[in-house]
Amino acid sequence: xxxxxxxxxxxxxxxxxxxxxxxxxxxxxxxxxxxxxxxxxxxxxxxxxxxxxxxxxxxxxxxxxxxxxxxxxxxxxxxxxxxxxxxxxxxxxxxxxxxxxxxxxxxxxxxxxxxxxxxxxxxxxxxxxxxxxxxxxxxxxxxxxxxxxxxxxxxxxxxxxxxxxxxxxxxxxxxxxxxxxxxxxxxxxxxxxxxxxxxxxxxxxxxxxxxxxxxxxxxxxxxxxxxxxxxxxxxxxxxxxxxxxxxxxxxxxxxxxxxxxxxxxxxxxxxxxxxxxxxxxxxxxxxxxxxxxxxxxxxxxxxxxxxxxxxxxxxxxxxxxxxxxxxxxxxxxxxxxxxxxxxxxxxxxxxxxxxxxxxxxxxxxxxxxxxxxxxxxxxxxxxxxxxxxxxxxxxxxxxxxxxxxxxxxxxxxxxxxxxxxxx
Numbered sequence: 148x149x150x151x152x153x154x155x156x157x158x159x160x161x162x163x164x165x166x167x168x169x170x171x172x173x174x175x176x177x178x179x180x181x182x183x184x185x186x187x188x189x190x191x192x193x194x195x196x197x198x199x200x201x202x203x204x205x206x207x208x209x210x211x212x213x214x215x216x217x218x219x220x221x222x223x224x225x226x227x228x229x230x231x232x233x234x235x236x237x238x239x240x241x242x243x244x245x246x247x248x249x250x251x252x253x254x255x256x257x258x259x260x261x262x263x264x265x266x267x268x269x270x271x272x273x274x275x276x277x278x279x280x281x282x283x284x285x286x287x288x289x290x291x292x293x294x295x296x297x298x299x300x301x302x303x304x305x306x307x308x309x310x311x312x313x314x315x316x317x318x319x320x321x322x323x324x325x326x327x328x329x330x331x332x333x334x335x336x337x338x339x340x341x342x343x344x345x346x347x348x349x350x351x352x353x354x355x356x357x358x359x360x361x362x363x364x365x366x367x368x369x370x371x372x373x374x375x376x377x378x379x380x381x382x383x384x385x386x387x388x389x390x391x392x393x394x395x396x397x398x399x400x401x402x403x404x405x406x407x408x409x410x411x412x413x414x415x416x417x418x419x420x421x422x423x424x425x426x427x428x429x430x431x432x433x434x435x436x437x438x439x440x441x442x443x444x445x446x447x448x449x450x451x452x453x454x455x456x457x458x459x460x461x462x463x464x465x466x467x468x469x470x471x472x473x474x475x476x477x478x479x480x481x482x483x484x485x486x487x488x489x490x491x492x493x494x495x496x497x498x499x500x501x502x503x504x505x506x507x508x509x510x511x512x513x514x515x516x517x518x519x520x521x522x523x524x525x526x527x528x529x530x531x532x533x534x535x536x537x538x539x540x541x542x543x544x545x546x547x548x549x550x551x552x553x554x555x556x557x558x559x560x561x562x563x564x565x566x567x568x569x570x
Contacts, residue, residue: 151209151210152212153206153287154212154215155245155246156241158203158204159202159258160260162239163234167233168202170229170233171203177226181222182277185218188218188219189211189214190210190212191219192208192285193283193284195274195275196274204253205219206288208285208287208288243483247483251475254268256308263308265309275288286489287486287489290482290485291482294482298478306474307467308467310463315347315457316347316429318460319427319429320350322425322456323427324354326425326446327425330355330356330395331354331355331357333395334393335358335378335395338362338386339363339398339399339401347429352376359378360378361376361378362380362381362386362389366383391415398430398434399429399430401430402432405434407439412439416443423445424445425448428448428450431450435449494568497563498568510531514527546562
């Protein structure tokens, strides 16, 4: 009796550089074609494909694990027109419990480049949605992915793995919230068009900030960015004047010198009536004169300040990750029990069916020609049915209990041979 196996084959940011991950990545449009081709490969029963900037993974249910893995490797090579030798050393293959544990860890962001980041769970949900649309996910993967989502949600709820900032842009916003209490309706000035500054503004928008002004040395770029955030563009020469009216300044330019100095802002706080002014300087070299910190109610944080916050938060997340691993270990055991029961249930049903068929045959022989009233016939049938149930009780209990342990295959084989189910 051959049991199907859960297998995961892939590579990620730990095993392969970005230039290799790019070569074997699958676009959204390519995924449907890839899923269909993989499902039709030898010994692959079910399949899900996860392709992100940090990982490409194929999750399989296979009849013959070795054949299925080779099929997946050759498909990746053929589809992306790249020799297997170029990526084979970067691949990992997980089987059984290890494959289940891996997908649980990935969804819970315990395997992510940034521990605790939330995006990966959404990416796995999208991969599963595509697999269901293409009908490449069946009984096993359906159950596994639903458990995956449940485990990831439980870890995020019961641990602090998603708490505290671990990115420069998010750390900046956390600091702002500590200063202002709430960022709602605060006015923001974005100076420069760096990626981290843009990310910071996205976090600010989620915190319902008010007006956003954008200043850039190239005015056209300021206009373009302002449109994205439904803000307003200002000329670089208007910088100091605009600072007087905002609450938060996020700066990320390529200037070799300070773009805002203490001297420029000296008289500013009187005009602002000492309303707090928060500077987030994520430029290297720095944009904001640190001497501004000496002005009343002004707060200047540079990238080193933010990194210090992040390092503390990463340590917190790592401590919480230990709790997440315990939740995953428990979930892996429960899933294994369910998966192994798939083999037990058909065997129990087959034994019952055989015994009931025997009982029915013997009943017909016994009752044939007997001049018993219909009620007696029914009584005899009920007795036969009850006997079948009692005979099956102990074997069923043993299979369900011991069949879920390491000796499952042995117990099932013996049961099937005793009752000659495979003849």
